[in-house]
Amino acid sequence: MSGLIYFLFIVNSAANTVCGLVFAPIAMFPGWLSITIISAVLGIPLFIIFKYTSNQRALTRTIDDIKASLLAVRLYRDNIAVTMKSEARLMLCSVKLFVFSLIPVLIMSIPLSLILAQMGLWYQARPLQLGDAPAVVKLQLNTASPKWPDVTLDARPGARIVAGPIRIVSRKEICWTIQPVQEGNHLLTFHVGDQQIVKQLAIGTGFMRVSAKRPGTDAADVIMHPLEQPLSAAGPVASISIAYPARHSFICGTDWWLVWFCIISMISALLTSPFIKNRFSA
Amino acid sequence: MKYLLVALAVLLSALLPGSASAYIGPGAGFAVGGSFLVLFTALVSALIILVTWPIRTIVRSIRFRKVYARSRIRKAIVLGFDGMDYTLTTQLLDEGKLPNFAKLQEQGCFKPLLSTIPPISPVAWSSFQTGVNPGKHNIFDFLTRDRKTYAPKLSSTDIKGPLRTLSLGRYQIPLGRGDIRLLRKGVPFWKTLGEHGIFSNIIRVPITFPPEQFYGLQLAGMCVPDLRGSQGIFSFYTTGTDGNGDNTGGEVYQVNRTGNHIKAELSGPHDPMLKARVGLKCPFEITIQDATSAVLHLNGATCALTTGQYSDWIPVTFKASLGMKVRGICRFLLIAAEPDFKLYVTPINIDPDKPVMPISHPQVYATYLAKRQGRYATLGLAEDSWALNEQRISDDQFMEQCLQTDRERVSMFFDALDNIGRGLCVCVFDGTDRVQHSFWRQLDPEHPAHRGSYQQAAEPAIEKIYRNADKILGETMKKCRDRNTLLMVISDHGFNSFRYGIDLNRWLEENGYLSLTENGRGKKNLAGVDWSKTRAFAIGLSGIYLNLKGREAQGMVDSGAEAVQLREELAEKLQGFIDPLHGKPVIKRVYNAMKIYQGPYKQDAPDLLIGYNAGYRAAWETAIGEVTGQVVHDNVKAWSGDHCIDQSLVPGILFSNRMIHDEHPRLMDIGPTILEMFGVPVPSHMDGKSLQVDGSGQKAIS
Numbered sequence: 013m014s015g016l017i018y019f020l021f022i023v024n025s026a027a028n029t030v031c032g033l034v035f036a037p038i039a040m041f042p043g044w045l046s047i048t049i050i051s052a053v054l055g056i057p058l059f060i061i062f063k064y065t066s067n068q069r070a071l072t073r074t075i076d077d078i079k080a081s082l083l084a085v086r087l088y089r090d091n092i093a094v095t096m097k098s099e100a101r102l103m104l105c106s107v108k109l110f111v112f113s114l115i116p117v118l119i120m121s122i123p124l125s126l127i128l129a130q131m132g133l134w135y136q137a138r139p140l141q142l143g144d145a146p147a148v149v150k151l152q153l154n155t156a157s158p159k160w161p162d163v164t165l166d167a168r169p170g171a172r173i174v175a176g177p178i179r180i181v182s183r184k185e186i187c188w189t190i191q192p193v194q195e196g197n198h199l200l201t202f203h204v205g206d207q208q209i210v211k212q213l214a215i216g217t218g219f220m221r222v223s224a225k226r227p228g229t230d231a232a233d234v235i236m237h238p239l240e241q242p243l244s245a246a247g248p249v250a251s252i253s254i255a256y257p258a259r260h261s262f263i264c265g266t267d268w269w270l271v272w273f274c275i276i277s278m279i280s281a282l283l284t285s286p287f288i289k290n291r292f293s294a
Numbered sequence: 295m296k297y298l299l300v301a302l303a304v305l306l307s308a309l310l311p312g313s314a315s316a317y318i319g320p321g322a323g324f325a326v327g328g329s330f331l332v333l334f335t336a337l338v339s340a341l342i343i344l345v346t347w348p349i350r351t352i353v354r355s356i357r358f359r360k361v362y363a364r365s366r367i368r369k370a371i372v373l374g375f376d377g378m379d380y381t382l383t384t385q386l387l388d389e390g391k392l393p394n395f396a397k398l399q400e401q402g403c404f405k406p407l408l409s410t411i412p413p414i415s416p417v418a419w420s421s422f423q424t425g426v427n428p429g430k431h432n433i434f435d436f437l438t439r440d441r442k443t444y445a446p447k448l449s450s451t452d453i454k455g456p457l458r459t460l461s462l463g464r465y466q467i468p469l470g471r472g473d474i475r476l477l478r479k480g481v482p483f484w485k486t487l488g489e490h491g492i493f494s495n496i497i498r499v500p501i502t503f504p505p506e507q508f509y510g511l512q513l514a515g516m517c518v519p520d521l522r523g524s525q526g527i528f529s530f531y532t533t534g535t536d537g538n539g540d541n542t543g544g545e546v547y548q549v550n551r552t553g554n555h556i557k558a559e560l561s562g563p564h565d566p567m568l569k570a571r572v573g574l575k576c577p578f579e580i581t582i583q584d585a586t587s588a589v590l591h592l593n594g595a596t597c598a599l600t601t602g603q604y605s606d607w608i609p610v611t612f613k614a615s616l617g618m619k620v621r622g623i624c625r626f627l628l629i630a631a632e633p634d635f636k637l638y639v640t641p642i643n644i645d646p647d648k649p650v651m652p653i654s655h656p657q658v659y660a661t662y663l664a665k666r667q668g669r670y671a672t673l674g675l676a677e678d679s680w681a682l683n684e685q686r687i688s689d690d691q692f693m694e695q696c697l698q699t700d701r702e703r704v705s706m707f708f709d710a711l712d713n714i715g716r717g718l719c720v721c722v723f724d725g726t727d728r729v730q731h732s733f734w735r736q737l738d739p740e741h742p743a744h745r746g747s748y749q750q751a752a753e754p755a756i757e758k759i760y761r762n763a764d765k766i767l768g769e770t771m772k773k774c775r776d777r778n779t780l781l782m783v784i785s786d787h788g789f790n791s792f793r794y795g796i797d798l799n800r801w802l803e804e805n806g807y808l809s810l811t812e813n814g815r816g817k818k819n820l821a822g823v824d825w826s827k828t829r830a831f832a833i834g835l836s837g838i839y840l841n842l843k844g845r846e847a848q849g850m851v852d853s854g855a856e857a858v859q860l861r862e863e864l865a866e867k868l869q870g871f872i873d874p875l876h877g878k879p880v881i882k883r884v885y886n887a888m889k890i891y892q893g894p895y896k897q898d899a900p901d902l903l904i905g906y907n908a909g910y911r912a913a914w915e916t917a918i919g920e921v922t923g924q925v926v927h928d929n930v931k932a933w934s935g936d937h938c939i940d941q942s943l944v945p946g947i948l949f950s951n952r953m954i955h956d957e958h959p960r961l962m963d964i965g966p967t968i969l970e971m972f973g974v975p976v977p978s979h980m981d982g983k984s985l986q987v988d989g990s991g992q993k994a995i996s
Contacts (some may be wrong), residue, residue, distance in 0.1 A: 078332055080665035083658055084713065085339060087511055090493060091715045092349065095343050103334035109329035117326070 017229055017242050023126065024238035031130040032221070038134050039219045043264030046219070048276055054127065055277030056284050058120065074112065078105045120221060128270070129238045133221040135269035137256035139214035139285040146174040147255050150209075151202060153184040154228065154243075154250040160186075161205035161248050170198030170213050178291035184250075204248045211252040212240055225253040301456050328712075354779045358491030364973025366989060368778040371711065372720040372964065373770055374499070375763045376415060377727030377937060379788035380406040380945040386760055394768035395949060398783065401686045402952045402988070406945035408960040409787040411885050412836035412903050413941045415516060415727065416450055418961055419500040423978035424480030425965035429891030431480040433501060434899045435834035437917065442847045445819035448525070448544035450477050451515045455566070465615060466569050474651060476810035479895060481977070484508055484718055490974045493717035495710040498703060500722065500786075500840050501672065505655035512655040513663065513706065515722060518644065518674040519651070521612075521622035522563045526641035526673050528681045531558050534634035543680025548647030549635070556580040556635055562612035562642065563620060574612035574620060585632045585867045599628040599637075604694065605774030607669035610642060621645045623669050629689060638687055640695075644672045654992045663706050670702040677728035683931045692732060692932075693755050696725040697762065704766055718968060723766065729759040730789040734935025738791040740909075742928040774951065780971055780987070784964060792936035794873065795927040796880055796906070798832035799823075803921060805867060810921055820919035826850065830864060833919050835938040837900020838864065845897070861886050861901055868904065875926050882907045882940040892981070905940030912938060955986040 033231050038046040081098040088094035140147055149167075153160060160179070167173050167190050176188030190200075192215040199210045214220045226240040227233035228250040234242050260267040295341040355362065368745035386392050387399070395404070410418045411427060412435065420433040428434050438449040443717045452475045456468040478501050480772040484494035488509025496502065500516030520526050528544035533551050534909040549558045562574035580599075590597040593611050607623040614620055629636035643653055647664040653672050654660035663670065682692040700723055707721040733755035740812040767783060774781045799820075802808035807830040814822025820831060825841065825848035830839045840857055843849035851857055865884035873880050891899055904912070913927050937944040948959050956963075969976050970984035 076665040080662055082335070083662035083665065085343070085657060087656070087662055088713045089343075090354070091713060092343070092347050092351075093715060094713045095347070096340070099336050099340040099343075102332055105331040106332035106336065109332065110326060113326050113329070 014229065014245065016231055017234055017245075020231060020234045021242055024129075024234065027126050027130055028239060031127075035130065035134060042260060043135065043219060043259075047131075047264045047269055047272055050131065051276035052280040053271045054273075058124065058277065059281035059284065061120055061123070062116045064264065065119045067112055067115075069110050069185030071109070074105050078102060081105065109257055125235050126238070128273075129236050131231045131273070132236065133239055133267070134219055135222060135259065135264050136266055137222045137224055138259040138267065139216045139220045139222050140171070140192040140254075140256060141215065142192055142195065143216055144192060144257065146191045147257070149176075149188045149200065150253045150255070151186045152228070152250040152252070153186065154245075154248055160184075162203070163205075164203045165190075166201040166203070167213075170194050171200070171217050172262075200252075200254075202249070202252065205247065208245065209249055209252070211245070211254070213254065214256075222256055224256050225251055227251055258259070317882065327767070345639070354491055354960050360975045361490040362490070365971070366973065367780045367971045368716045369719045369774075369776065370780045370866050370968050370971060371770065371774055371782070372718070372719065372968070373707075373781070373783045374419075374722035375726040375766065375783065375785050375947075376500075376722055376724045377730050377787060377789055378760070378763065378785035378947050379730070379790075380947050381788065382756070382760070383947050385492070386757065388815055391761060392764040394764045394771060395783070398767065398771065398781070398949045398951060401873055402950040403948075403954050405948045405954065405957075405959055407948040408774075408938075408958060409941050409944065409946050410961060411890055411905070411941050413787035413937050413939070413944050413946075414835060415786055416501050418946075419516070419722070420450075420478050420480070421785065421962040421982075422784075422964055423482040423484070423499060423502070424478075425483055425892055425976075426480050427893060427962065427963050427981045428899065429887075429893030429896035430979070430981070431478050431820065431893075432895040432898060433478050434887075434903075435837055437834040438898070439820075439833045439839065439846075439919075441845065443819070444823070444825070444831070444847070444919070445821075448517065448916070451475065451503055451519075451833075453519065453722060461569070464569055467616075472651070476501075476504055476506065477547070482506070482508070483969055483980075484510060486969060486977060487718055487972060487974055490972070492972050492974065493524040493714065495714055495717065495719045497706055497710060497719075497721040498724070499720055500674070504652045507655055510655075510717070511659045511710070512607070513660060514653045514674075516674040518653050518672055520641040520643055522561070522642065524641070526675050526678060526680070527561075528641050528678050528686065529560065529639040530681070530686045531556070531637040531639070532634060534636065542684065542726070543678075544684060544686065546686075551635060552581070554582045556582070557888035558637075560610055560612075560624070560639065562610075562622070563743065565614045566620070567615035567618055574614055576610050576612050577683050580635070580637065582631045582635065588628055588631050590626055599626055601628050601630060602691070603627070604691075604698065607643075607671075609645060609647075609669075620650060621648050622650075623672075626686065629687070629691075634965075635920075638679060638681060638691075640671075641673055643676075645671055646672050649709070663709070666709060666879070667702070667705040671699050675724075675728075677724060679732050679933055682732055685932075689733070689755065689932075693729065693758070696728050699792060700725040700762060700766070702770070702936055707766075708769065708773070711770070718972075723763065725759050726763055726785070729755050730935045732932045732934070734789065734791055738793070738934070741791055741793050741934050742930050743932065743934045760871065763967075771951075779951075780968070781951040782964065783947065783949040786961060787941075788944035789935045789945050790908045790944055792911045792929050792934055793909040794876070794911075795929050796910055796916070797913040797922045797925050798838060798904070798916050798926065799919075799921040800923070800925045801830065801863050801868075801871065802828075802830050803944055806924065807864070808921070815898055815921055815923060818918050818920045820921075822921060829860060832916050833916055834900070834914070836904050836906075838902040838904065840901045842901075857901070861888070864902055868902070873910070873926055878909070879907055880910050881905065882943065905942075906938070908939065908943050909938065911936045950987070953988040955988075959985050 081101045084098040085095050122192050163186050165188050167254040171190040171192050174189045174191045178187045195216045196214040200213050202209045211226045212223050214222045223239035227237045228243045229245040263272050348572045390429040410421045412962040416433050416436055417428055420431045433449055435449055440447050454473040454821050456472055458469040460467040461952045484496055485508040487494055492520055494510035496512040496967040498513055498515035503514035503518045505512045505514050511536045530546045557579050559575040559577050565572045565574050586601045588599045590599055597605050605626040610622045610624055612620040623645045624642045625640045629638055644653055646660040649660050667827050677696045681687045687831055703723050710719050735741045736754055799808055809824040809827035810822050811824045828841050829851050830838055830840050840851045841849050842851050842853050868881050868884045871880045887896055887899040889903055963985050966976040966980050966982040967985040977991050
């Protein structure tokens with residue numbers, strides 16, 4: 013495991029522990045309520061972080077300049093020279109505004125990625141349910157050799173194998189389809205040569221932490237799939253993923269939960285802006 | 295805008311759920327989204343303007359083709375320096391201290407400009423803007439009397455609360471805005487210009503509050519009140535014992551120091567939501583760092599204060615009942631941190647960013663200026679001469695206030711100059727007036743305040759402010775090189791020494807025209823006058839009113855022959871009045887309002903207008919309706935120069951970049967002249983006449 017991946021693993025472990033406790037009530041509430049509460053609450057500290065990581069003075073100047081230029085267009089509307097000058101100024105200000113937001117964006121991208129990854133465990137997919145159609149389990153090999161190791165899957169006790177293994181040589185993948193048979197958090201056990209590798213499997217009806225992928229050495233994968241320990245770069249497996257079903261909801265469903273998070277966190281920030289006294293926009 | 299941004303973000307997010315994964319928190323989201331929104335807005339609005347502008351231009355050209363064809367100029371700039379004196383200007387020009395004025399004189403002309411009767415700013419600037427005599431614009435003084443109570447009141451503006459309120463127990467909910475009325479009558483010449491398609495940008499011309507609607511922009515000047523509705527009440531906080539005594543124009547608070555901390559409150563307006571008149575307070579705290587510095591904590595913000603340096607404009611929020619807030623701005627000046635703490639706070643100005651009263655036309659013009667250049671003084675009399683009079687601030691500190699205000703004015707004036715294509719720009723600078731009022735004692739060795747406790751400045755303040763005016767003119771001239779631009783520099787009146795105050799009411803009493811009630815002496819607002827035995831009274835700075843039947847509440851003089859005879863009798867006696875202490879004639883001329891004014895409002899004018907001789911002026915007490923025990927008072931205040939004297943003694947100035955052939959131009963001629971230069975017919979009701987300006991006969995500017 014490289015230094016970066018190891019560092020990310022440590023960070024993820026800490027985040028898993030903390031968020032495991034903090035987000036635990038999600039399992040008990042309706043999804044729309046929990047995502048709304050979390051988004052509203054998170055919007056405030058994120059907004060505060062923006063205040064202290066951005067150049068508020070420069071932002072204020074730029075925002076004032078934008079307002080002045082917009083008003084100049086209105087006040088001197090019959091003078092085309094003023095209008096064009098103001099338009100040019102507006103464009104310059106928009107560039108400035110973008111530049112001034114880069115530093116806070118860079119700084120905030122780290123904590124926000126961690127938080128979103130943790131939220132994604134709950135909302136991005138739903139667990140398998142008893143009676144669901146079989147789900148595909150995909151193992152990505154980490155080998156350049158045309159001779160692949162022997163790979164077997166033990167899905168018990170949570171599921172049974174319906175089909176597989178199917179080897180897709182061009183993609184170095186081995187696939188199975190599994191049928192859930194017992195609710196709970198289970199482990200799929202893969203025997204790869206002489207090694208044994210596990211992957212978490214979530215089966216249930218409510219909200220559970222769902223790890224769709226056990227990542228390998230891709231840093232982005234490690235950030236976005238934080239629940240399981242990354243696989244070793246020297247090992248025979250690059251990653252293991254389960255195609256969990258999408259959650260169908262415009263509030264807390266797959267992908268849409270992020271939209272809802274954007275909306276609610278911004279509204280929350282907007283409502284608290286008079287108290288936080290943050291400058292962020294014209 | 296914030297809400298628009300949220301709506302846009304929501305829309306984008308809803309349309310593109312995949313893009314939400316790039317979201318990086320609300321603040322940065324707003325900023326990045328905002329930058330794209332601004333770019334989008336700029337591009338769309340630019341497109342709309344580019345498409346519509348030619349159409350609008352063609353329509354205007356057709357609609358106003360006659361005016362445009364007659365127009366001799368594209369742009370007229372009137373730079374007003376309130377109170378700039380003809381004699382003093384001539385002297386400084388001769389000494390080579392005003393190079394830009396000299397250059398302008400060389401280009402065009404320099405002449406004395408005849409003011410109004412009386413030569414007082416509200417009267418004079420009203421005649422300037424309307425082109426009529428005071429009988430037609432209704433402004434005769436700073437103050438007039440309330441016809442019911444005889445108490446003095448502002449002559450130019452009437453400010454009242456909302457006409458209707460909803461009563462809920464101890465609360466009253468205003469239904470609508472306050473009733474604010476401009477009492478100046480007549481039509482400003484820029485309104486006439488606007489009716490003929492000429493745009494105007496008018497900045498801080500006195501007696502323009504509340505602003506009227508016309509084709510152009512206007513920021514109101516003199517008579518804009520502070521947040522408390524007064525003409526400016528400063529605050530002074532001290533741990534010392536000098537907080538006692540009568541303080542005109544300000545309030546002094548004694549505060550206690552606990553360790554390094556001092557807690558105090560700013561006084562705001564009355565709570566508009568309560569029936570009872572409860573003044574709003576805004577608490578603040580000062581932490582003293584050392585002998586020269588402190589930190590101000592106000593409304594959750596902090597500001598470093600250093601002795602002798604004004605803070606920037608600081609927003610102040612007063613929390614009224616039912617969640618309402620009233621916003622203002624003020625500057626803090628730490629005068630001393632130790633041993634005695636002394637803190638001066640300017641009157642709380644209306645915040646131009648979010649004005650609680652209409653101080654501009656359109657209302658967003660004040661906001662535009664605040665966004666463009668930062669917050670600025672909005673109070674009519676922004677320079678706090680009362681704080682200097684009361685010796686709460688020093689000469690240098692007052693001077694700095696005047697220069698700061700002028701700097702703010704320069705920014706807005708040059709912004710207007712840059713933004714006007716065809717049209718008129720008028721800007722009035724007040725620093726010249728306030729500095730001459732306050733520092734004439736430095737020029738006049740015979741002034742009672744010359745030997746007083748006031749420290750003489752190393753550099754004569756009046757010369758400094760004139761040189762500042764010269765600098766402003768220099769920058770203006772650089773922006774007026776176009777030969778189709780008419781530049782005029784004017785003042786509303788000149789200046790002279792104010793050595794002695796004359797208590798006209800005491801004189802009237804001594805001569806049997808006014809009687810006091812028992813214990814009536816010393817009472818303000820003419821409250822001590824026995825009206826059943828009073829035939830005439832004085833109030834304000836230059837007028838005597840007859841106690842006319844049918845006009846005044848307790849009138850006793852018939853408005854016919856008795857009034858005519860009384861006016862003549864008083865005029866004759868006053869003109870013969872010799873100062874018993876100094877042996878000089880006090881009054882140069884007394885003017886009969888019925889003879890010098892024409893127009894529908896002359897009946898409201900003071901019956902007699904006093905043209906004092908140099909060195910004299912109405913006493914401070916007379917202005918506010920107090921009858922003292924002596925007629926002549928030494929004026930020992932810093933306010934040592936004045937112009938409320940005979941108009942012939944205080945001519946203003948007229949510079950122009952074109953030769954003006956008239957020998958005796960008048961202030962009220964400026965408006966008609968500009969109308970004529972723009973090819974706009976001069977309205978027949980105007981008393982002013984168009985001056986003979988070189989280039990008037992030139993070919994029209996297309």
